[in-house]
Amino acid sequence: MTATRIGLVVAAWRRHYAVRFGDGETLSCVLKGRSTTLACGDRVVVRRVAGGGAIESVEPRRSLVYRSDAFREKLVAANVDQIAAVVAPDLPVDLELLHRWGIAAAIERCRYLIVLNKSDLPGFDVLRTRAAPFGALGAVLAEISATRDIEPLVPEFRGRRSVLIGQSGMGKSTVLNGLVPGAQARVGEVSTALDSGRHTTTEAALYELEGPDDGWIVDSPGMKTFGLAHADPHRIDEAFVDIAPYVGRCRFRDCRHDREPGCAVREAEAEGAIASHRIALMHTLRAEAAARGA
Numbered sequence: 233m234t235a236t237r238i239g240l241v242v243a244a245w246r247r248h249y250a251v252r253f254g255d256g257e258t259l260s261c262v263l264k265g266r267s268t269t270l271a272c273g274d275r276v277v278v279r280r281v282a283g284g285g286a287i288e289s290v291e292p293r294r295s296l297v298y299r300s301d302a303f304r305e306k307l308v309a310a311n312v313d314q315i316a317a318v319v320a321p322d323l324p325v326d327l328e329l330l331h332r333w334g335i336a337a338a339i340e341r342c343r344y345l346i347v348l349n350k351s352d353l354p355g356f357d358v359l360r361t362r363a364a365p366f367g368a369l370g371a372v373l374a375e376i377s378a379t380r381d382i383e384p385l386v387p388e389f390r391g392r393r394s395v396l397i398g399q400s401g402m403g404k405s406t407v408l409n410g411l412v413p414g415a416q417a418r419v420g421e422v423s424t425a426l427d428s429g430r431h432t433t434t435e436a437a438l439y440e441l442e443g444p445d446d447g448w449i450v451d452s453p454g455m456k457t458f459g460l461a462h463a464d465p466h467r468i469d470e471a472f473v474d475i476a477p478y479v480g481r482c483r484f485r486d487c488r489h490d491r492e493p494g495c496a497v498r499e500a501e502a503e504g505a506i507a508s509h510r511i512a513l514m515h516t517l518r519a520e521a522a523a524r525g526a
């Protein structure tokens with residue numbers, strides 16, 4: 233009987249995975265059985281077989297970042313302790329996505345870093361102003377020009393297990409290439425005539441940081457939506473750190489914070505202590521989760 237080894241999933245394509253081991257070897261592996269899917273960052277038990285490896289089991293996950301709607305789900309990265317969203321001034325930034333990633337970070341007990349990239353471009357002041365409210369919601373904000381000077385980001389990633397997430401063209405792969413010399417992730421030109429709207433990064437991949445404290449970064453393909461339909465409704469409620477302090481103070485214990493009399497959440501909204509769009513997002517996420525459960 234051949235021995236098994238534990239390795240780290242560094243790339244995933246359908247049922248095939250690249251798994252890297254502590255000694256630096258990378259093996260092409262297949263997962264048996266249809267019940268599970270894996271993501272970059274998963275730790276797996278591998279048995280060597282002819283031509284590669286067979287994944288026998290998955291270690292318990294510390295966290296799992298994934299997107300889902302009523303119909304399908306897609307794993308983005310496993311075992312991360314930081315979600316790093318990247319935004320830039322030269323493309324339309326969808327603020328609701330930034331809010332959704334913040335909720336995912338809170339649910340998965342991850343640090344939430346928002347990288348404000350392309351500080352060399354005009355319009356950066358507007359981006360900074362729009363991003364400022366996320367600081368009050370617990371996010372860490374970092375301003376950077378990834379093409380000019382990556383140094384300010386180094387301490388934000390050192391020793392952490394991060395996933396870079398964002399809309400296409402914001403500069404995730406550029407940030408990655410700056411932080412991991414030799415990564416050589418493909419970087420795209422934003423909407424060149426023939427290639428408009430294409431995503432440059434098509435599959436997630438994991439890159440290990442140099443240094444003693446085993447950090448790594450997963451670069452992910454750009455996304456336009458981020459559903460949280462899989463999330464437990466109670467975890468969603470808790471994840472709204474601005475709303476949660478008021479939730480227990482409503483007149484009715486089962487208050488849905490909609491139009492009920494004596495709703496402390498709606499009172500806080502009227503006083504300007506909670507932004508209306510945050511309450512709306514909470515209701516949207518609950519409805520999305522319920523639609524999937526139904």
Ligand SMILES: Nc1nc2c(ncn2[C@@H]2O[C@H](COP(=O)(O)OP(=O)(O)OP(=O)(O)O)[C@@H](O)[C@H]2O)c(=O)[nH]1
Nearest residue numbers: 350377378379401402403404405406420432433454
């Ligand atoms: N001016 C400027 N351009 C940048 C900066 N960072 C990245 N870019 C450019 O932005 C474009 C998109 O960068 P990518 O790193 O491919 O973006 P991405 O987020 O990985 O995109 P997808 O893989 O499609 O999700 C490239 O042309 C980069 O050179 C920056 O700090 N300043």
Ligand SMILES: [Mg+2]
Nearest residue numbers: 404405432433
């Ligand atoms: Mg990319």
Ligand SMILES: [Zn+2]
Nearest residue numbers: 482487489495
């Ligand atoms: Zn209420």
